[in-house]
Amino acid sequence: MKRCAAGALVLAVLSWPALAEESPIDFVSGPLAGAAAKNPKHTEEQASEGSGTVRTDTATFSAGEFLAYVDWSRLPGGYRWNDTDHLGSLAGAAQRWLKATGFNVVRGDRTTVNNFLAQYRIISLSGTSDSCAVFDLRRANHMILGAVCRSRGGEVPVMAVLQGLSIDNVIGP
Numbered sequence: 001m002k003r004c005a006a007g008a009l010v011l012a013v014l015s016w017p018a019l020a021e022e023s024p025i026d027f028v029s030g031p032l033a034g035a036a037a038k039n040p041k042h043t044e045e046q047a048s049e050g051s052g053t054v055r056t057d058t059a060t061f062s063a064g065e066f067l068a069y070v071d072w073s074r075l076p077g078g079y080r081w082n083d084t085d086h087l088g089s090l091a092g093a094a095q096r097w098l099k100a101t102g103f104n105v106v107r108g109d110r111t112t113v114n115n116f117l118a119q120y121r122i123i124s125l126s127g128t129s130d131s132c133a134v135f136d137l138r139r140a141n142h143m144i145l146g147a148v149c150r151s152r153g154g155e156v157p158v159m160a161v162l163q164g165l166s167i168d169n170v171i172g173p
Contacts, residue, residue, distance in 0.1 A: 023059040025070050029173055030164030031157060032148070035063040052076020057167075066156075068148040072167055075141035086145050090134035091123050094147045098132075100125035106155075113162045114171045115139060120158050133158035142170060 023037035037059035044053050054075055061068040075081065087108070095103045108121035116137040123132050132149040133156040144167070150156045166172035 024057055024168040025059045025072060026166045027061060027164045028166045030160040031066050032061050032063045032068055032161060033164055035061040037061060047076055047079070052079070065151045066148060068146060068161070070144065070146040070165070073143045077141065079141055081138055081141070081143045086136050087119060087121050087134050090145060090147050091121060094123065094132040094134060094149060095125060098125055098128055098130050098149060100130070101127035113137060114173065116144070116171060118162060122155060122158060129153045131156055133161065135162060137162070137171070144171065
């Protein structure tokens with residue numbers, strides 16, 4: 001199942017200013033702890049195989065010098081995600097979002113976070129003092145994609161952000 005996370009990131013950020021609304025996505029610890037969800041969206045669409053509904057929730061967050069976008073998608077029972085690498089498209093979206101002229105991967109890793117297989121990349125952006133981390137967490141039919149950016153330089157504490165991510169009855173510290 002193909003996803004266009006980069007387009008969703010750009011769309012979410014372009015509509016950034018909004019009142020806080022209810023979302024199943026939250027941050028309970030780390031640098032985004034307590035940040036209110038902005039622009040939460042819930043969509044449901046028929047799976048391409050016609051055998052169930054793909055559900056997606058997205059939200060943006062800001063706290064101090066941090067901005068974040070999170071996309072949580074679920075496949076119908078019995079299906080698993082087969083996409084391999086969303087990190088490149090997320091990094092490109094972060095570059096466009098912050099109007100940078102390019103990006104360089106500083107480092108990346110693959111680990112587990114709260115029982116999810118996690119991949120992330122820390123990126124530096126050219127032409128701006130901002131830095132970002134893009135991430136992809138997966139478990140069975142759940143996929144959580146996102147980006148966290150920090151203004152005024154300094155590396156994004158990606159593990160603290162991921163460990164503080166909470167989604168109702170799915171992931172949390």
